[in-house]
Amino acid sequence: MPVSPRRADTRRNRERILVAASESLKRTGVVSYNAIAKRAEVGVGTVYRHFPAPEDLILAVYDREVQHLVEVVPSLLARHSPEEAFRTWVVGHLAHYMMTKRGLSAALRAGDLPKYTSMLDALDALRQANVDAGTIRPDLTTETLMRSLGGLFFLTEDRWQAEAEALVDLVWRGVHDSR
Amino acid sequence: MPVSPRRADTRRNRERILVAASESLKRTGVVSYNAIAKRAEVGVGTVYRHFPAPEDLILAVYDREVQHLVEVVPSLLARHSPEEAFRTWVVGHLAHYMMTKRGLSAALRAGDLPKYTSMLDALDALRQANVDAGTIRPDLTTETLMRSLGGLFFLTEDRWQAEAEALVDLVWRGVHDSR
Amino acid sequence: MPVSPRRADTRRNRERILVAASESLKRTGVVSYNAIAKRAEVGVGTVYRHFPAPEDLILAVYDREVQHLVEVVPSLLARHSPEEAFRTWVVGHLAHYMMTKRGLSAALRAGDLPKYTSMLDALDALRQANVDAGTIRPDLTTETLMRSLGGLFFLTEDRWQAEAEALVDLVWRGVHDSR
Amino acid sequence: MPVSPRRADTRRNRERILVAASESLKRTGVVSYNAIAKRAEVGVGTVYRHFPAPEDLILAVYDREVQHLVEVVPSLLARHSPEEAFRTWVVGHLAHYMMTKRGLSAALRAGDLPKYTSMLDALDALRQANVDAGTIRPDLTTETLMRSLGGLFFLTEDRWQAEAEALVDLVWRGVHDSR
DNA sequence: GATGAATGAGGATTCATTCAT
DNA sequence: CATGAATGAATCCTCATTCAT
Structure with a gap:
C-alpha cells in the first residue's frame, strides 16, 4: 500500500475490517x-490492533449485523398485531439472518447463543407484546x-x-395462550 | 475359507481411525x-485410503455415534406411551447427543442436518407412533x-x-393433536 | 531558572524505559x-527518540546495572586486603551479576565484552591494588x-x-605473584 | 522443488539441514x-520432522561441530607432552571453535555449558593425562x-x-601442580 | 518532544496431500 | 494395503520502524 493519510481514518479502518470479516464469515465461516x-486493504497488524482476539472480531461483526434485527422490532409492533409482528420478524428477518450467518453461528462456538443479548432483547420485546395482548403464555423464558x-x-x-413458516407455525402453537 | 488376516487388520484400522476421529471432533471440533x-497409530495414507475426503470421515463418525440414538427407539416405544417415548428420547438421548456433538455439528457445515437420515428415521418412528395414537397432528413434516x-x-x-425439558414442552404443545 | 517540566518528564521517561528494558532483558533475554x-507506559516513538538503536538501549541498561559493581570497589578496598577485596568482588558481586544478566550477555552479542569499560575499570582498580601490594603479577592485562x-x-x-569460588581459586593461583 | 526421489535420501536431508543450520548459527547466531x-532446499515441514524443537536442532549442530574437537585429542596426546597437548588443544582448536560458534553459545542459553558432555570428555582426557604426569593438580573439577x-x-x-595464549598462560599457572 | 496507529516483513507452526518404498 | 517422509501453502502472530497528529 503506497503513501496515504494514516491516523485520519482509524474509524474508517475499523469499518473496513468489519465489512471484510463479515464477508469472510458469510462465505467461508472462518x-x-x-x-x-x-x-x-489493511496491514495484518492493524486488524490485530483493533481486534486482539478472534472473539473480539466475531462479536463485533455479530453486533453490527444484528443491529437491523433489533431496530426493526418497534416498527413491526407499530404496524402489525403482536402475533403478526412476531411471525413477520421470525420469517422475514430472523430466518434470513440465520440462513446467511451460519458461519457466524459456527464461529461463535455454539452455546453462546444466550450471549446474543441484543437479539434476545429484540425477541423479548415481541414476546412481551404478545404476553400483554394475551396471545403468548406468560410463563415462558425468552431463552426457551x-x-x-x-x-x-x-x-x-x-x-x-x-x-x-412451518417452523414458526409449530412454535406459535407451542407458545400460544389458548385459555 | 478363513477371513484373511489382512482383512481383519483393515477392519481394525477403520475402527481405530473412527475412534480417534471421534475424540478429536469431541475435543477440538476439528x-x-x-x-x-x-x-x-496408523499411517496418514491409511486414513486417506479409508476416507478419501474429510466429509467421508465426518459422516462415518456421525453414523457411528448416532447408531445408539436409532437403536434405542424401539425399546422406548415398547416400554412407554408414544408421548413418553418421544419426550424421553428427546431429553434423555437426543439432547445429550447434541450437547456433546457440537463439534460434529460445526464440522458438518450446518444445513446438512437433513442428511442425517438415520436420525430422521428414528425421529420419524416416534412421530408416526404418536400420529397413530392420535397424539401428534398428522400434518407435520419430520423435517420440521x-x-x-x-x-x-x-x-x-x-x-x-x-x-x-422446557424446549420439549414447548414443542409438544406445538405438535400435539388437540382435537 | 527552574527545570522545565518538559525536561523533568523527559528524564522520567528515560528512567521508566530503562527499568522496563532491564526487566525484559532479565526475564526473556530479549x-x-x-x-x-x-x-x-510510553509511546514507541518515545523509546526510539531516547534510544535510536537497540544497542543504545542495551548498553544503557548495562551501564545502569553495572553501576553498583563499580561503586562498590573503593569500599571493598578500604575494608579488606587487596586479595580479599578481589575475591569478594568476584564471588560476592560479579558472579551474581553475571548469573542474572545472562540475557544481557547474549543481547550484547559476545565479543563486546571489552566494551564494558566501566566494569573493566572496576576490575582494573582491584588488579592495580594487588599489583601494588605485590600480590598479583604486574605483567597481566586487565582484559586477560x-x-x-x-x-x-x-x-x-x-x-x-x-x-x-572454585573458579576464583584457580584464577588467583594463575595471577598470584609467587616470587 | 520439482520431482525428485524422496524417501531415498532422508539421511541426506538431515545432513543438509545441519549444514544449513550450522551456517545460520555461525552467521546470525539465530x-x-x-x-x-x-x-x-528442503520443505519447512521436513526440518520440523527431523528436529521438532529448536533445541534439538541446536544440539545436533553442536554435536556435529564438536566432533572434531573430541577426535583430535588422542593424536595430540600421542604427539605432544601432556602440557603441550593441553595448550595446543585450547589455543589451536577450542579457541577457534568458540570464536566461530558464538552464535551457538548464545542459542544454547548459557548455563547449559555443562551439558556439552562430549567437549567435557575431551577436556577431561587432557586433564587426566596431565594429572597422571603430575603437571596438573589432582584436585580440580573438569567443570571448573x-x-x-x-x-x-x-x-x-x-x-x-x-x-x-594469554588466557591459557594464566589458566596453566592456575592449574599447574607446582609441588 | 510525545504519542500511538499503521504497515508489512518475517518467523513459527500446522496440515492436506502425494508418493516412494 | 500400509507406511510415513516430504512438500509447501496457509495461518498465526510479533516486531521494527515510520509518520501523522
Missing part, C-alpha cells in the same frame, strides 16, 4: 486475520423461545421460506 | 488427517419437527436438562 | 521496542584477567557460589 | 526454521577447568590468538 487484512427457533440455522437454501 | 493418523429441536445444539453446559 | 514501550572470569556467565543456578 | 529450510576457559567465547576477531 476468519483468517491475514485474509481479512488483505480484503480490507429463542431455542425453539434454533432450527432456523438449518434452513435449506432453496426452500427456506416455507420451512421457516 | 479433524486433522495427520493428528488422527497419529492418534490411531427435527428443526424445532435444533435448539438442542445450544444447550447450556450446566442446565441443559432443564432447558431441554 | 528487547522489543513495542513491549518496552507498553511496559513503560576479565576473560579468565568469563566462565561466570555459565554458572549453575543452584551451585553458583561454590562454582564461583 | 536459527529460523524457514531460513534453514530455504538454505537446505572448562569454566576457566569460558572467556574464549569473548575473543576479539583480530587478536584472538594472542588473547587465547
Whole structure:
C-alpha cells in the first residue's frame, strides 16, 4: 500500500475490517486475520490492533449485523398485531439472518447463543407484546423461545421460506395462550 | 475359507481411525488427517485410503455415534406411551447427543442436518407412533419437527436438562393433536 | 531558572524505559521496542527518540546495572586486603551479576565484552591494588584477567557460589605473584 | 522443488539441514526454521520432522561441530607432552571453535555449558593425562577447568590468538601442580 | 518532544496431500 | 494395503520502524 493519510481514518479502518470479516464469515465461516487484512486493504497488524482476539472480531461483526434485527422490532409492533409482528420478524428477518450467518453461528462456538443479548432483547420485546395482548403464555423464558427457533440455522437454501413458516407455525402453537 | 488376516487388520484400522476421529471432533471440533493418523497409530495414507475426503470421515463418525440414538427407539416405544417415548428420547438421548456433538455439528457445515437420515428415521418412528395414537397432528413434516429441536445444539453446559425439558414442552404443545 | 517540566518528564521517561528494558532483558533475554514501550507506559516513538538503536538501549541498561559493581570497589578496598577485596568482588558481586544478566550477555552479542569499560575499570582498580601490594603479577592485562572470569556467565543456578569460588581459586593461583 | 526421489535420501536431508543450520548459527547466531529450510532446499515441514524443537536442532549442530574437537585429542596426546597437548588443544582448536560458534553459545542459553558432555570428555582426557604426569593438580573439577576457559567465547576477531595464549598462560599457572 | 496507529516483513507452526518404498 | 517422509501453502502472530497528529 503506497503513501496515504494514516491516523485520519482509524474509524474508517475499523469499518473496513468489519465489512471484510463479515464477508469472510458469510462465505467461508472462518476468519483468517491475514485474509481479512488483505480484503480490507489493511496491514495484518492493524486488524490485530483493533481486534486482539478472534472473539473480539466475531462479536463485533455479530453486533453490527444484528443491529437491523433489533431496530426493526418497534416498527413491526407499530404496524402489525403482536402475533403478526412476531411471525413477520421470525420469517422475514430472523430466518434470513440465520440462513446467511451460519458461519457466524459456527464461529461463535455454539452455546453462546444466550450471549446474543441484543437479539434476545429484540425477541423479548415481541414476546412481551404478545404476553400483554394475551396471545403468548406468560410463563415462558425468552431463552426457551429463542431455542425453539434454533432450527432456523438449518434452513435449506432453496426452500427456506416455507420451512421457516412451518417452523414458526409449530412454535406459535407451542407458545400460544389458548385459555 | 478363513477371513484373511489382512482383512481383519483393515477392519481394525477403520475402527481405530473412527475412534480417534471421534475424540478429536469431541475435543477440538476439528479433524486433522495427520493428528488422527497419529492418534490411531496408523499411517496418514491409511486414513486417506479409508476416507478419501474429510466429509467421508465426518459422516462415518456421525453414523457411528448416532447408531445408539436409532437403536434405542424401539425399546422406548415398547416400554412407554408414544408421548413418553418421544419426550424421553428427546431429553434423555437426543439432547445429550447434541450437547456433546457440537463439534460434529460445526464440522458438518450446518444445513446438512437433513442428511442425517438415520436420525430422521428414528425421529420419524416416534412421530408416526404418536400420529397413530392420535397424539401428534398428522400434518407435520419430520423435517420440521427435527428443526424445532435444533435448539438442542445450544444447550447450556450446566442446565441443559432443564432447558431441554422446557424446549420439549414447548414443542409438544406445538405438535400435539388437540382435537 | 527552574527545570522545565518538559525536561523533568523527559528524564522520567528515560528512567521508566530503562527499568522496563532491564526487566525484559532479565526475564526473556530479549528487547522489543513495542513491549518496552507498553511496559513503560510510553509511546514507541518515545523509546526510539531516547534510544535510536537497540544497542543504545542495551548498553544503557548495562551501564545502569553495572553501576553498583563499580561503586562498590573503593569500599571493598578500604575494608579488606587487596586479595580479599578481589575475591569478594568476584564471588560476592560479579558472579551474581553475571548469573542474572545472562540475557544481557547474549543481547550484547559476545565479543563486546571489552566494551564494558566501566566494569573493566572496576576490575582494573582491584588488579592495580594487588599489583601494588605485590600480590598479583604486574605483567597481566586487565582484559586477560576479565576473560579468565568469563566462565561466570555459565554458572549453575543452584551451585553458583561454590562454582564461583572454585573458579576464583584457580584464577588467583594463575595471577598470584609467587616470587 | 520439482520431482525428485524422496524417501531415498532422508539421511541426506538431515545432513543438509545441519549444514544449513550450522551456517545460520555461525552467521546470525539465530536459527529460523524457514531460513534453514530455504538454505537446505528442503520443505519447512521436513526440518520440523527431523528436529521438532529448536533445541534439538541446536544440539545436533553442536554435536556435529564438536566432533572434531573430541577426535583430535588422542593424536595430540600421542604427539605432544601432556602440557603441550593441553595448550595446543585450547589455543589451536577450542579457541577457534568458540570464536566461530558464538552464535551457538548464545542459542544454547548459557548455563547449559555443562551439558556439552562430549567437549567435557575431551577436556577431561587432557586433564587426566596431565594429572597422571603430575603437571596438573589432582584436585580440580573438569567443570571448573572448562569454566576457566569460558572467556574464549569473548575473543576479539583480530587478536584472538594472542588473547587465547594469554588466557591459557594464566589458566596453566592456575592449574599447574607446582609441588 | 510525545504519542500511538499503521504497515508489512518475517518467523513459527500446522496440515492436506502425494508418493516412494 | 500400509507406511510415513516430504512438500509447501496457509495461518498465526510479533516486531521494527515510520509518520501523522
